[in-house]
Amino acid sequence: MIESTLCFVLEDEQVLLIEKRRGLGEGWYNGPGGKLEDGETPRECAVREVKEEVGLEIPLGSAEKAGHLTFTLDGEDHIETHVFRTWKYHGTPQTTPEAYPEWVAFEDVPYDRMWDDDQYWLPKVLEGDTVEATFEFKGGEPLDEADLVAQDLEFGIDFEE
Numbered sequence: 001m002i003e004s005t006l007c008f009v010l011e012d013e014q015v016l017l018i019e020k021r022r023g024l025g026e027g028w029y030n031g032p033g034g035k036l037e038d039g040e041t042p043r044e045c046a047v048r049e050v051k052e053e054v055g056l057e058i059p060l061g062s063a064e065k066a067g068h069l070t071f072t073l074d075g076e077d078h079i080e081t082h083v084f085r086t087w088k089y090h091g092t093p094q095t096t097p098e099a100y101p102e103w104v105a106f107e108d109v110p111y112d113r114m115w116d117d118d119q120y121w122l123p124k125v126l127e128g129d130t131v132e133a134t135f136e137f138k139g140g141e142p143l144d145e146a147d148l149v150a151q152d153l154e155f156g157i158d159f160e161e
């Protein structure tokens with residue numbers, strides 16, 4: 001299964017989203033994130049991806065685990081995503097070849113321009129909750145053209161780290 005991360009940078013009831021410029025989910029809004037590289041921990045990956053995609057430095061210890069999502073495609077495990085959030089960063093968000101960054105008020109998050117699963121868990125993660133969830137997609141690759149057909153979510157998870 002592919003292992004990946006998302007990292008949501010928060011400030012004053014706003015979240016830093018990206019409009020993805022290439023790859024999986026191109027054209028949609030998401031948090032910065034991507035696939036783990038060899039030898040990397042999920043937290044290290046989250047911090048690296050924020051730097052690569054929007055140019056912000058995140059102190060490693062400040063990235064708090066907020067979720068673990070498993071996505072299945074046509075009945076097979078496909079991708080798992082470790083979700084982090086942080087209130088600490090250095091720098092100013094930059095446009096990069098991968099992403100257009102944008103600060104968005106929590107109440108204005110554009111769920112109609114995001115992955116279908118996000119509406120079920122991201123509002124709670126922005127509020128400070130934690131989540132473990134599985135989302136079932138059907139329709140073959142690529143995943144961003146498949147349909148979300150079922151979900152199973154549990155909130156208030158204690159991620160021991």
Ligand SMILES: COc1nc(N)nc2c1ncn2[C@H]1C[C@H](O)[C@@H](COP(=O)(O)OP(=O)(O)OP(=O)(O)O)O1
Pocket residue numbers: 004005006022023024025030032033034035036071079081115116117118143
């Ligand atoms: C299926 O539902 C998903 N929902 C959300 N919110 N995010 C998802 C979903 N499926 C995948 N993702 C995220 C998880 C990762 O952050 C990215 C994967 O993006 P990509 O394949 O572009 O990963 P990179 O490592 O950045 O790509 P390169 O290897 O090309 O650099 O999508």
